[in-house]
Each structure stands twice: as structure tokens, then as C-alpha cells.
Amino acid sequence: MTAENRQFLLPPIINRILTLLTEQGFAAYVVGGAVRDLLLGKTPGDFDVATSARPESVISILEPAGFTVVGELGQNFGVVVVHRDGQTVEIATFRGEAYGGDAHKPEQVWYCDDLEADLSRRDFTVNAMALDQSGNVYDYHGGRQDLQQKILRTVGDAPARYREDALRMYRACRFVGQLGFDYVQRQGAGPAFGQPQTPYYLPQSYSFPVSRSVGLSLERVRTELDKLLLGKWAGKGLMLLLATGLAAGRCRVREHGTYREIDVLPELEHLAGLPQNQRFHCYNAWEHTLAAIDNSPPQLAIRWALLLHDVAKGLPGIRRLNKEGQPSDHGHEAESAVMAEVILSRLRYPAPFVQRVVWLVSRHMRFAPMLVTGERTLLRWLRSEAAGGNFKDSHEMTAAFEQLVAVFLADMGATHAGKNTELMAEGRALGTAVLELSRSKMPVHTKDLAISGHDVLVLLEDKSKIRDAMRYLLQRVQSTNLPNERSALEEAVRGWQKRH
Template sequence: RDFTVNAMAFDRRGHLYDPFGGRQDLAQRILRAVGDPDERFREDALRPFRACRFVAEYGFTVEEKTRAAAVRVHDRVAGLSVERIRDELERILVSPYPAKGFALLKEMGLLETRCRARTAGKDETVPVLPELARLHGLPQSPRYHTHDVWTHTMLVVEAIPAEITLRWAALLHDIAKGIPGVRNLNRRGEVCDYRHEQVGSVMAQEVLTRLRVGATSAQRIVWLIRHHMNFPPAREEKVLKWLRRLAAELKDREDLESAVAQLLILREADLRGGKVRPEERLAENDRLRILAAGLIRRLPFYQTDLALSGRTVAHYLGEGPQVKRALDELLRRVQDGNLPNEASALEDALRRMVRKNLG
């Protein structure tokens, strides 16, 4: 077995066998390798990652010799598959104490190791997560932030619901801060990271692809990161324009509704994770959430939401790109409040469009 707390067993009569003192370690919430920690970790280099996961899941403290041994098996990590390491990272992410788990990964140097990935039938070594390790101690402007980027990131991760897509987005949302071309000085001479959400979304895609995170989840995570800095004031006309832009990147009403809800959850966690005086923006975020949800329920954002089919439009206009243009125009009029989303009203408007074009 790997750790003393896992090396206990009951027999059929209920007698506990505990040859390595696991019961006492469990009571004291200590994680200790069975026997020689160097031997245990060289047997399976995933065990240091598992130690970090147990810390994140149960709040254990890792015994000093066990902790020190993890640093001496970095070379063995290269033999682990990227999928095994990703699974441990994701279990840490959705645990009750993810910040403790990631702090230990950073302390043990595990984020900066390399593991094995198989691509097109060939093995290669790829980095685990050095992009995250780089954030440790990275300063931010005290005008807007109360913590460095690492601490802020961990606070955001712990402030967001323990759902894997949201947790990945929280972990990677500021991944581009501090890199050349992003880190700069503003007019007041303070550090700033303009467009970090755009560059960060590209970096996040690279990380998620490398770690073999599922394509559907990765697409949403990257989308959340790309949009996490751009929000309208909670006024209907501004929110409608914002939703129109977002809808163009999403497939349907259900996708829009869930994506916007997740985006505003990420924003709330971001604000709670050490922003200076966040109260006003938190209240604005609540108003924005209510207003956006109401607009999505009330208005069509996709042609398929209209009470008039493309087939009906094609009956008047013939097949071709003019059908999409007509539906887009009808959609805009309904969103602007100039036309009810009713089949008869939409068909009347379509007839007027046809007569106008003929005239």
C-alpha cells in the first residue's frame, strides 16, 4: 500500500489489522508513506500526486519525510501517462480544499514536471502545469487586487461551485498574467495585464488539449476565460447587445443560457477572490444575472426560436442565402420589440419585405 491510512483492514470478526500505525495517523490527519517513502514513490510516481489529492480531499498534512521524498522522484513522473495525472488534477480541482492540494503540488515541484503523452502512435513528454506554477508570487496592482495572482487564483477556485468546468475556468482564468506582451505599466506606472483574457484563452486551450481534457468541456472553459472581463452595465439595451454578441458564438438557446449563467458565476467568484471593494460590482453582477436570464427567456436569439420556419420564408423568397438574411432581419425586429414573435405577425412582416423588394 502507499500510505499508512490506506494500509489497514478488518477481518471477518471485526479485528483491525494496522501494522503501520495508520489509525493514529488518521486520527491526527497525517499522511505518511508506508515504510521508506522513496521506495513507495519510485514504485509508482503517481503517489505524490495522490498525496496532494488526499490533502485536498480530506485536509491531511503530509509527514515531512514523505513530503521530501516526492521531490526525488521527478524523473519518474515522465513515465506516467498524461491521463493519469489529469485525473488526479481534476479530483483535486473538485475537492473541498483545492488550494491546499495545489499548494502542495507547487511545493513538491510537481507542476513543473513532465509526463508521457501518446500522439499519432508516438510517445512524447509534455509539461504538467508550469503555467500555473509561474503565477506564484506574481504581483498585481494594489489599486484593484489584494493578493498576488496565485493566491487570487486559489481563492477564486475555492469560491466557485465544485463543478469541473467552472473549476478549470477559475484555475486558468488569469493564466496569461505577467507574460511578456501582456504585463505592462499603465499611465500611473502600475502593473497591468491588458488583454490577458484573450491571450489566456489561447493558453488555456493549449493546456487543456495537452492534458487531454474532453473537447466539449475545453471549448466551454476557453469561452468562459475569453469573456470573463467584458460585462455590460445592467441596463436592458446594453445587456441585449451583449447577449446578441455572445449568442453568435453559441449553438442554441440552451447553450446560451447555461454559458451566461456560468460566466456570471465565474465573475462573482473572481470578484470575491480578492478584488478591492467588490461590493458594488457584486450587486451589479446580481442585477445583470436577473436581467440576462429574463431576456433569454423572453426573446428569441436564434432563428430556430422564431415562430416562423425557414421553409415558410423560402416559400416567399426561394431557396438561397436570402432566407437567412430575412430570418436575421425578423429576429432583430423581434429583439428590438418592434415585432411580436407570432407566426401571423412574422409572416405579415415577411410579405411587406417582399413587396418592398419588388417595388
């Protein structure tokens, strides 16, 4: 069906492609996420084109017009990738698909001349629309209505679509996290899930065919998890991930020519419904985690740290009752850091990324006592971090503390403290103080000093003592009894030389 004509601003390269194809008698449309975003009033990240033209026709039309073909999946998937003026566009021939044993790739692909048939193979209704150059929107599955109602649902039978392509299960969670929509499906509705009267409560849960995910590559799953975590409504998407059992799913990695199955995120499951001390917490452990994530800036290390910051809560050896009979998880940050390292290493994130997230998790409880103890405690802590070998220079340490402050404030804001304006202001002031101290008073390496090794060498009678002298200056500045200023450092070198 065709909706009313509207004017949409398409990039010149897309207009040119549509014009060239339609002038040769072929149908050509913008399809997928770009149409969804345009209808939502957003600027699409990229544009995909679908056409009745076969790949060889697409190439023969676009190459003479100055487009460079940079990729062609040809008879397998009917996709031609073209490049011009610094932009790359995928152009796909209308096609149908049939799935077999592979968890993601279709077993058979065939061309068709029908736009409706092409849109019917797509994952979700809001992604199954097309737009022509005149501004007509083609919507055969109620995608526009779902956009208006903020609903995410599959095209056709949900379990069948997930059995065809298991990655769609992760994409469902990701789109909920990116769009903030409510997920619905006609089949397989289950009981309510989550803590009532919270933004994450699900009046109905749904069951996904999770066993199909074992055929997905780790790389694809990890990409979807990252996109989900960076979404504006990441908490909603993560709730769906847990409620459907998908967090406990498995995927696979290829090693030495064979596949090995690995867990995704089963460590999260025990957090659902896990009670916390109501004196401090307004959410149970899982909803607290989701609220903290949604409170934070969309940086991947911060989001992963918040997802895993309380992952050890409730576990044997961690969960206890305090003298008032309330649940307590003293020391959970240390065990959560251990678990975070295991999880992220299993998911094969780069070692520096893993190290940063583990550091954030292990330190996320350090700020709270300092709301009482003040600057001297902060200085001692910063000195221990500066001398601890975790950072190569003060710039790197300050960047890490900027992330840690974000974790602390997001965590704090997901408790009763989040409703206390004065207390949150104190938390932000503490974060500002630690960053200022990190920038101005706490060098990590001798290269962070306000005097160079060459300058110190000039002052020394015994040139072989240069390392000892630089180390001495670093320790004095880190102890905060020597300012990191050139004149003070020069005087300190002279005094040290007299004593040695």
C-alpha cells in the same frame, strides 16, 4: 493492530462476499478508501475487498453463489472483478510488490497470507486500513490518528514510495484537494511556500522526485488532475502541486508505437508570488487563482477556466505598471485564452471542452464594466455572441453563460469585492440579468424563434425566399426591436414581404 469494534453499514453485496469467503476459511476485509470514508462518516463511492484466498479460490466460491466474473488479472496482480445485481466489486488477493523501471506498475507481484504485509504496500496511511465484517478496524500505520489530525502522509519513506509509483505524487495532491488535509512527510522538508496569512500558505514545502513522472501516461495524470480540480479543497491540492514542482513535471503519450514526452502545467509556475494591484486584490496571482477555484461550483469546465483565467498575467507584453506604479495586466484575458487552448489541447481534452474553456477564459473580464453600463451593453454583447457562431442554439448559449456567470462571481469573490456584501449582490444581479436576457430575448438560431420555417413558408408568396425571411426575423429579434412572439413574427414577415 485491531481497534475497538464498531458497527459500519456495508452494502449487502459486500457482506455477502465477505461471508462466502470467511465461511470457506479465508480472511476477507474491506480495504482502502472505503474504510477511510466510513471512518470519516462519509458514504464510500465503491468498496474493494482484500482476501487471503487466491484468485482461483475466489472464483470457485463466488460463481456458484450467483456472481459473474467480469475481469481477472490473475497471476499478474491477483485481482478478480465480479458483478452481481448491477454492482461491480474488485477482490484482490493479499500481495506484495517490487518496483523496477516502470513509473507506475510493479515489476514483481507475489501473494502473501498476511494482512499487515498487504496494507504496508499501499500509498497513504489513511488508505492503508482494513475493516472486517464484525466492525474491527485494522490499522498498522497510524491511519486513524492521521484522519483525526487531518494529515496526509505516505506509508513509510515518502521519496521511496514516490519513486516506486510516480502516480502517488499526483494522488497526494488529489487527496489533499478532496479531503482538505495537510500534507506532511518526514523527509525532505523545504522552506515555506505561498502568501502568508492565506488558507493556502505552506509553513513547509516538500520536494517530490518529479523526474519520475515522465514515465506516467497522460491519461492517468489527466484523471488525477480532474479529480483534484473537482475536490472541495482543490486550492490546497493545487498549492501542493505547485510547491513540490509537480506542476512543471512531464508525462508521456504514445504515438505511432513510440512514446513522446509532454509538459503537464509548467505555465502555472510564474504565478507563484506574482504581485497584483492591491487596490483590487487581496491575494497575489496564484492565491487569487486558488481562491477563485474554491469559490466556484465543482464543474470541470468552470474549474479549468478559473485555473487558467489569469495564466498570462505577469508575462512580457502583458505586465505593465499603471500611472500609480501598481502592476497592471491589461488584455491578459485574450492571451490567457490562447494559452488555455495550447495547454488543454496538449493535454488532449476533447475539442468541444477546449472550446468552452477557452471561451470562458476569453470572456471572464466582460462583466465588470457592465456593473456600470447596464442592460443595453449586455444586450449588445449577447447579440454579438448569438451571431458569432460559437453556439448551435440558445440553450447552448444560455448554458455557456451560466458557466461564465459562475466564473465571474468566483473571480470577483477572490478579490476585495468578495468582502463587500453590496457589491457581490450587484454582481449576482448582473449574472441573473444576463441569464434572463439570454433565455428570453436572444435566439441564436432560427429554430429558437417562436415561429417555425413551415409556418413562415405558408405566409410567403415566393417560397424561395424562406431562408431570407427566417434570417431577417432572427436578426430583428437579436436586435431586440422585435419580440420573439408568434403574432409579432407573423406581422414582421408580412411587412418584409411587402417590401421585397
